[in-house]
Structure formats: C-alpha cells, structure tokens
Amino acid sequence: MNKKSVKDVELKGKRVFCRVDFNVPMKDGQVTDETRIRAALPTIEYLTNQGAKVILASHLGRPKGSVVEELRLTPVAKRLSELLGKEVKKADEAYGDSVKAMVDTLSEGDVLLLENVRFYPGEEKNDSELAKAFAELADVYVNDAFGAAHRAHASTEGIAHHLPAVSGLLMEKELDVLGKALSNPERPFTAIIGGAKVKDKIGVIENLLEKVDNLIIGGGLAYTFVKAQGHEVGKSLLEEDKIELAKSFMEKAKEKGVNFYMPVDVVVADDFSEEANIKTVAIEEIPSDWEALDIGPKTREIYSDVIQNSKLVIWNGPMGVFELKKFAGGTRAVAEALAEANDTYSVIGGGDSAAAVEKFHLADRMSHISTGGGASLEFMEGKALPGVVALNDK
Numbered sequence: 001m002n003k004k005s006v007k008d009v010e011l012k013g014k015r016v017f018c019r020v021d022f023n024v025p026m027k028d029g030q031v032t033d034e035t036r037i038r039a040a041l042p043t044i045e046y047l048t049n050q051g052a053k054v055i056l057a058s059h060l061g062r063p064k065g066s067v068v069e070e071l072r073l074t075p076v077a078k079r080l081s082e083l084l085g086k087e088v089k090k091a092d093e094a095y096g097d098s099v100k101a102m103v104d105t106l107s108e109g110d111v112l113l114l115e116n117v118r119f120y121p122g123e124e125k126n127d128s129e130l131a132k133a134f135a136e137l138a139d140v141y142v143n144d145a146f147g148a149a150h151r152a153h154a155s156t157e158g159i160a161h162h163l164p165a166v167s168g169l170l171m172e173k174e175l176d177v178l179g180k181a182l183s184n185p186e187r188p189f190t191a192i193i194g195g196a197k198v199k200d201k202i203g204v205i206e207n208l209l210e211k212v213d214n215l216i217i218g219g220g221l222a223y224t225f226v227k228a229q230g231h232e233v234g235k236s237l238l239e240e241d242k243i244e245l246a247k248s249f250m251e252k253a254k255e256k257g258v259n260f261y262m263p264v265d266v267v268v269a270d271d272f273s274e275e276a277n278i279k280t281v282a283i284e285e286i287p288s289d290w291e292a293l294d295i296g297p298k299t300r301e302i303y304s305d306v307i308q309n310s311k312l313v314i315w316n317g318p319m320g321v322f323e324l325k326k327f328a329g330g331t332r333a334v335a336e337a338l339a340e341a342n343d344t345y346s347v348i349g350g351g352d353s354a355a356a357v358e359k360f361h362l363a364d365r366m367s368h369i370s371t372g373g374g375a376s377l378e379f380m381e382g383k384a385l386p387g388v389v390a391l392n393d394k
C-alpha cells in the first residue's frame with residue numbers, strides 16, 4: 001500500500017485519535033458479535049505498546065445526528081476492556097472541553113473511547129468544524145475503520161486533513177489482502193456473487209469480469225440472469241430493469257473467456273417461510289407461482305468443484321435464504337467447499353456471508369473474512385475509498 005501506516009510514525013507520548021469500526025450488533029445492551037472489536041485489537045495494542053495515548057472513535061448504528069441512548073458505546077468500552085485486559089475510559093461525548101479534560105489525564109499506553117460520533121449531525125456531513133474539533137484532541141490520526149472507509153465523514157475523512165494521517169494495521173491488512181486478490185490474483189481466480197442486493201452488486205460483476213477466470217452467480221441475484229437467459233423465474237427475486245444489463249454481462253463473459261456459472265437447479269417454495277412446501281426443479285422449470293430460494297443439489301456440486309479447483313476465491317452474498325433452515329443448504333455447501341479447499345485462498349466479504357460462515361462454524365477455516373461489507377464491495381468495484389485516499393502517502 002502506498003499510504004503511511006502506524007509503523008511509519010513516532011507514537012511515543014503522542015495523543016492518537018484512532019478511528020475504528022465498532023459498529024457491532026447489540027441486543028439488550030450487550031455486544032452480540034465482537035468480531036470487529038477483536039479485529040481492531042492489533043492496532044490498539046500496537047499503539048499502547050508504543051507508548052501512545054489512545055483516543056478511540058467509532059460510530060454505532062445510524063442515529064442520524066442525535067443522541068440515541070441504546071447506541072451509546074458504553075457496552076463496547078466494557079467488552080474492549082475485557083479483551084484488552086486493561087481499563088478503557090469512556091467519554092460521554094466525542095469532542096469539546098470535557099473530552100479534552102479526559103485526554104489530559106491520559107498517560108502513555110492508556111485507552112479512552114469517545115462517544116458515538118454519529119450523535120453529531122456534522123459527522124456524516126463531513127463538517128469541517130467537527131473534523132477540526134476531533135483533530136484538536138490529538139497529535140496523530142490513525143484510520144483503522146476499514147468497514148467505514150467508503151464513507152467520507154468527519155471522523156473518517158475530514159480529520160485526516162488536519163493531522164498527520166496514517167492507516168492502522170487492520171486497514172492495512174484488509175487493503176493488502178483485497179488489493180492482492182484483485183491486482184495480482186493467483187489463478188484460477190473465482191468470484192462468487194450472491195445475496196439480494198441486485199442493484200448494489202451488478203456494478204461489481206462488471207468489474208470482476210475483467211479479472212476473474214470463473215464467475216459464479218447465486219442467491220436472489222441469480223434470477224435476473226436466469227430471466228436474461230430466457231427462462232421464467234416465477235415469483236423469484238427479479239430486477240426487471242437489469243435484465244438487459246445481465247444479458248450484456250453474459251456476452252461480455254463469453255468474449256473475455258470467463259466461465260460464467262449459473263444455477264442449473266433450484267429449491268423452490270410456495271411461500272417465503274420455514275413452513276413452505278418446497279421442491280427441487282431444473283432451472284427452466286420454475287413454476288409460475290413459486291419462488292426460488294436456494295440453489296439445488298446439482299448446482300451445489302458444480303459450484304463446489306469449481307471452488308476446489310480454484311487458487312483464489314472471493315465470496316460475497318449467500319446462495320439462498322440461509323436464515324431459514326430449508327434454504328440454507330446451498331450456502332452451507334459453498335462454505336463447506338471453501339473450508340475443505342486447502343489450496344484455495346478464500347476471502348469472504350459482506351455482512352451476511354460472514355454471518356453465514358460464522359453460523360456454520362467455519363469462520364476459522366476461511367483465509368480472510370473482511371470486516372467491511374459495503375467497503376470491500378466498493379473496493380472490489382475499483383472505487384476509491386475516501387477514508388483511505390485522505391491518508392498520507394508514503
């Protein structure tokens with residue numbers, strides 16, 4: 001990466017404003033998935049070991065510029081303190097005199113977590129006054145929030161213009177892994193794109209056609225392509241105005257010599273529920289009043305074979321409605337194939353794909369699970385991430 005990292009700056013005794021992505025799932029005031037907190041630990045520990053005074057900042061949820069009590073970061077501070085094995089001070093605000101006073105009490109190696117930065121309207125507007133107010137707290141800015149790097153907000157972008165600005169270790173690792181995957185991929189290189197966000201992902205597919213050897217399509221996304229092939233899709237997810245685009249992608253794949261894999265059979269249901277009647281049908285036989293909610297067994301076998309024979313696989317988006325047991329088989333099969341493919345470097349991106357892999361207890365058998373869903377997609381699309389662009393060049 002051509003951006004400076006924490007390793008390139010003097011940190012001893014310095015006040016370091018470190019933006020992390022502690023946007024974690026919570027239930028009843030408890031953190032229910034601490035993946036993102038754990039992912040930030042290497043940077044936090046590096047900073048404390050170097051003798052920095054660490055000021056952490058994050059958003060949580062989408063409070064839209066006002067204080068939402070349930071979105072305070074207090075439970076995160078508690079969990080972080082347990083994981084670090086040391087006290088984490090918690091401020092009830094994110095800037096201003098009271099926060100400055102707390103920063104003044106920090107000794108080298110101490111950690112302070114600021115309040116949710118999205119309690120302030122200026123954060124998402126990338127307000128320069130707020131960015132300056134954040135910057136006044138510190139001597140150095142570190143951005144370790146890969147999951148929020150696609151946002152140009154005051155704490156992810158604006159502040160970087162007012163302080164020496166470097167990346168954290170997680171940010172560096174994410175960009176390194178995803179960058180390598182895309183710039184100099186080991187081949188055969190396979191991308192698996194599924195999920196439901198057809199509009200968001202269609203751009204990614206176009207970009208990936210320039211890079212991959214195999215493109216596997218699954219999930220709700222597949223049926224716009226199935227329709228483009230000329231088959232009926234019944235009540236399956238369909239983005240009518242993307243059918244022509246889907247057609248053009250299939251043609252482009254042919255021109256580029258990319259193997260384009262689509263479901264050959266699917267599990268259809270007469271209702272979007274666990275109680276639905278289901279059956280497996282060939283792709284050209286989806287009944288008009290049924291919807292396809294998972295890839296079928298033949299498709300799973302084909303996809304698993306492609307995975308086993310790939311050196312690099314990036315996967316974004318489940319193959320079916322994996323939240324419901326009846327439609328989890330396709331996503332599980334892909335996850336298992338990735339887990340078993342020992343010679344394959346596997347990169348999982350996207351909140352739901354990562355959640356699926358966790359659910360199947362296969363997370364530790366993947367090579368890299370990205371902490372960013374939207375961010376990893378935008379990166380793979382070839383878009384510049386504002387939170388990275390703003391950092392100092394090497």
Ligand SMILES: Nc1ncnc2c1ncn2[C@@H]1O[C@H](COP(=O)(O)OP(=O)(O)O)[C@@H](O)[C@H]1O
Binds near residue numbers: 221292294319354
């Ligand atoms: N065939 C399908 N029909 C409708 N929804 C689907 C289908 N396959 C997968 N999904 C849904 O897609 C959602 C995930 O989509 P998306 O947000 O695009 O993935 P990710 O978060 O991994 O990027 C899941 O909630 C899943 O239930």
Ligand SMILES: O=C(OP(=O)(O)O)[C@H](O)COP(=O)(O)O
Binds near residue numbers: 147351372373374
């Ligand atoms: O959870 C996040 O994004 P993701 O669900 O795309 O991984 C990031 O914390 C960004 O949050 P945002 O989409 O509210 O800006």
